[in-house]
Amino acid sequence: MGLVQVTLALQPLFKRSVTFMERDDDDLADQVTKFGYQHEFADIAWYPGIGRAVYRVDDRLPMNASGEGVLDFIGFRATPRLLIRTNRLAEELFERAGNGNGKCVTSRVTHAALSSAGYGLMRRSGGLFTGYPVVGPQHRMQASGGCITGPEDALLTACPWDPRVRGSSFFHQTTFSLPVSRAGAFVEEVRRLRDMNPKALCGVELYDGILIRYVKASTAHLGKPAAGGGQSDDMVDFDMTYYRSRDPNRARLFEDVLEEIEQMGVFKYGGLPHWGKNRNLAFVGAARKYPRIGEFLRIKDAYDPDGLFSSDWSDMMLGIGGRAPTRDAPGCALEGMCVCSQDAHCAPEQGYVCRPGKVYKDARVCTKV
Template identity: 45%
Template structure:
């Protein structure tokens, strides 16, 4: 985004950011900072998903595998909790954060000296703390190439393996790096007779290998990794910007025809950029490289000014302003090929051909020189640069198409609402092959990644927040997408235990390798074990909880229904037959349908509310072998009728085609006899609808 509006912002930048030009150099800050009071582990964005500091009593920096084993042994002997960190920290969830007391962070930042390339067997073995760029350069110098890598190179080998990092490919072993692992070593707790810690080496085919290849740091600390390689090759890349009307029908063909294909969708601009990315022989002419625009160093003053402009647009509810910058952004990306360079300086035209090691990943801002006081990564928290959420979801190919069609319907209601995401990278669409890893993808998957504005103040609602909440809910709830382990807000992980067929087997591996839970943390308690956490004020705004009380959504802002535009929008949205979820009272969590809406309130209830008919007791699943009597019993529905405050329901995108206006009326609620009659009629119509097999989603109980 910063580069895209550089020309139009230049004067503002020079003035507003002048003081930043004289600041100290800004290579990325180390993740760990210690003082007399203890140590704090941070991520590269300056804020974890909950914005709370990650404090720990101590941090150790082993430099060898034996020192790493001793560090785990010491923690085990003291009965401390332990988590692994590295010299990089780009996860959004608190994967690496231990409990604040009686804990230690074991950093592999200095455990990064070994990179051994076995040319004969086409393999490379590296210490867990080795940076991805260092490994790639060493491999390429030996005449070999690493086939899969994430698009961002600022990661350690141990970190990218344990979190399921990936590039894009359905070919060969696929785009996930962990599927190219041949063996790895873990330091795990051990009995006192074995020194309290030991090194376990797992090879492809070993019983625990598939659990350890994506372990989230919950089985132990990775010490070494061996990856498979291939003979050096080049890649040829062309971006083709097309109308987005049919890309949801073409993505599978695109992925099958091109080894490293991806698609970037810009919904507000109605365009999709197809990346035609193929392997070519090493003797193909070309010495290009990939310097992705989003990962380039930016003048600190520009990053600050861009964030200030975006913040001003958001706080003033200026959608048109965001759309103007989104249009400029896309035009700039086209002109510079999204950061591809035909040589060391310029992009001169398609195709761009370059060695695999220079095309597969990028991150030049990660290497900002300490002698350069002007530049940094655009999101560096020390300069008040970009600040955003990142949502990443893995879909089956079938559900991906349906998801895109739903997003398009939402977009077509008001395309301007999607300009915010196009100010970043739009919807990045990549392809990840089915994995044997227990927490890897259980099927060939399409992964969608998008960034969007995050408010500086956690209690401040964002412009078009309802749109992005709905896109997020459609992905993870309606279509059952699987969240990326190292990204996403907490709500994306609700129900994640049921989305991986090997999840129970992974839990068994945890019990086997870490029986006392030494590597568990508050994050794993919540996400892996589904432990409910305390819901604070405004938690839903940050995606820390699902809003079930007014205080979760901060009603002092836009959530209250008042006279004006908010109420007008509500009138259009909360119509009869709209399916909703009840949020408060004895029927909280139950599905219902609006029979009549009272947007202006009534004398008895001077606030927006509605008359609903819902399901108090859901029908059970009917199977073929059930008798007629049993089928009838399982098909029974117990309804409820109720007047509900608008603030106490959560609308869905669905409607229920059942006419209840003549049955459920205000008059029916005035006496017990009338209510019983109305309930019986409602019951009959619900059961009739259920037996036809239509609207099955409405008759399915929500899982919590």
């Protein structure tokens, strides 16, 4: 095997000025196609259940600009173990009781607390949020949480996702990229679905909403290709985190809504799945979405003929060897191992059966009846 040379492009240090600006989501479908071009480090956190969007106005400044700010995102800090367990228990109780209103109240309280604290922005390390804008060096503003430097205190505090903590976070993630030209229509359809039952999407707000980020189109073999392989079309990345039961056979509250959004983004709008965050069904046909996949596989075989850097999982997601990422089995849709085509793929004994989507009619989702 030959050596591979990698060239990194470095930049001089610089600072960033950050302001989080919140507004109604009425014009989000229009703004999502523009905002990423207006600010170098822009992103949007969408809270669909409460109809709000938080725009990150984030721009570059020279190093001689005044300010030594830091972003220490509250959700990524060392958290008291009791609070971690309490939050998880509350969500599990909401699920068991079918209490969507409880999730909505919790999401509003959580969002208000994060907003009033500037989401963890501080004018100096260890300080308090005192208002916008916050200016600080790139390496302190890009880093987003102090969990890794939390105290060694026998797990009195921990990262919220630490598996050593009984009752820590356990969740699904659905993340895909759409060309900018398709992003607005996707947002508008999600809003239509939300308007049918707003409390169905409060659950994602417990995990900081739907994060919308911007990615440049790329000619890399598995980069974000231009739409249709033609003229460059930059990408909008949609990232959703939501409750997952530790029992793989238990259906989720409002499962049909998130399944419809997942299928709408990946299949109707041709979203490119994030390689490390999705449920298996998001990878159905994924390799065909990359115009240079054939060239990538040839290079892969040449440089790694023994498959040292491959795994059964990566081969399956890339369609190598004819293995499919999904399977047909009872309950397979609950964990995203299939798109349901019969009631048995859901949880009929819990009242969840396979039905068409409400907005995306070609979707097949597990619906409570």
